[in-house]
Amino acid sequence: MxxxxxxxxxxxxxxxxxxxxxxxxxxxxxxxxxxxxxxxxxxxxxxxxxxxxxxxxxxxxxxxxxxFLLMDTLIRYSVEVDKIAEAPDIEMFPVLPVQAGEEDAVRAVALEVFRGFRSHYHADERLNPEKCDGIYASIACEACLNKEKTSIVHVCKIDGEIVGFDILNSPSLGVGEGVLKAIALSVQKQGVGHSFASPKKAWYQSQGALVAFGPTQITNIAAQKQLISQNYLPYDSIYTFHKWFD
Ligand SMILES: CC(C)(COP(=O)(O)OP(=O)(O)OC[C@H]1O[C@@H](n2cnc3c(N)ncnc32)[C@H](O)[C@@H]1OP(=O)(O)O)[C@@H](O)C(=O)NCCC(=O)NCCS
Incomplete structure (x- = not known):
């Protein structure tokens, strides 16, 4: 490589x-x-x-x-967009692009899901854990408001309530990349994450993406299982270190 x-x-x-x-x-x-x-x-x-x-x-x-201290290890999966597997034979929930005014609901899901998450920020004992908790909520909210940067935020609704989101980067040179995905705690492990596969594939195809990447922590088994079930395969891996100069 x-x-x-x-x-x-x-x-x-x-x-x-x-x-x-x-x-x-x-x-x-x-x-x-x-x-x-x-x-x-x-x-x-x-x-x-x-x-x-x-x-x-x-x-x-x-x-x-x-x-420098090691804080996490990322593994990036990749797939040819045309080969992204549609969801298996399970109940699908509606997934649509986020609408104006829904950013607070997206932020709330992120705040709940990423509290105490295994991120490189949370792993650093010098960083305030509460401030770390809010990082992914800010990223998610910002993505809803500033779509030029991130391009699409898909949200999944059950009974009209947002229970999950998937943020995808704008493809560049035919390559797309997932930014952040979360499913509300109350509906995790029920296959809800699979509902995003078909809208993701369709959106990537509409943007001319040929290849898609999905990064996640090597310790995040649920995220990796989901990528594998959509035909993603391991591509590369990355260490995250922190260095304090004071
Ligand atoms: C990762 C995540 C998006 C998966 O969504 P989900 O709807 O809960 O996942 P699913 O129910 O479709 O499960 C996917 C697979 O992971 C497995 N799984 C789910 N939660 C798991 C857990 N905590 N530990 C181990 N395996 C788990 C499921 O059994 C399933 O495997 P299978 O297809 O072999 O049955 C969700 O768990 C989540 O939001 N996690 C916290 C945020 C996060 O990690 N985001 C991704 C990194 S950006």
Whole structure:
């Protein structure tokens, strides 16, 4: 697999939430790690979220020597869009694009589902857990309000109530990626998540996406089972480290 170029940015989103100057770096290798450290120094970064592919072991060892701590491991699944399996023979619930005014209902599902979630933020004992709980609710709400960035938020309703959502990124160069999905606790493990498969496939096809990615934590068995049942297969995996500079 070819290395992707280093991406490093200051995160206004995290800085606002935690009140700490934060940067996010992705695709770290042994060769570009110095550039990451220099960027953080030049920008007075206090908190760095650092990601690298799991095969970059020399970079991992260098980061460990510099005091980076492992917070989670992501596994990305991929599928050819035409091969996304429609839901199996179970009850389907209506799934539609989110409507204006439904963002608070989406936020409420996210707040409930992601409280104490196993995210890299929650794994860091230096971050306030309550502030971590709200991160995914903010992402979900923002996605409903600012669709140019995320492109589509599908919501599932039972008896007229929103019980789940699935946020998909705008496909670029024929490649789409899932951002965030959640099913309300009261209806989890009942197959509700499957109701999103057909609308997702149809939307990707309408946007010209040929391939779709689905990232999740390696510890998230439910999410992985659901991706596998839709014909996704493992593609790559990524470590998330945190580095504190203070
Ligand atoms: C992951 C999630 C979207 C799955 O939706 P769901 O409607 O509950 O899932 P389903 O009922 O369709 O179950 C999918 C599979 O996972 C299994 N599963 C569900 N919950 C599980 C759990 N807690 N532990 C282990 N397996 C689980 C089901 O048995 C099913 O497997 P099967 O097809 O072999 O029977 C939902 O559990 C959720 O919102 N989780 C919290 C948020 C999250 O993890 N989002 C994804 C990461 S962005």
């Amino acid at each position: 070819k290395n992707q170029p280093l991406k490093i940015i200051l995160s206004k989103f995290d800085e606002k939430r935690f009140g700490i100057r934060t940067a996010h770096a992705a695709n770290i290798t042994q060769e570009n790690l110095r550039e990451v450290m220099d960027f953080c120094k030049a920008n007075q970064v206090v908190f760095l979220v650092a990601r690298c592919e799991t095969n970059q072991l020399r970079a991992v060892h260098s980061m460990q020597r510099e005091g």
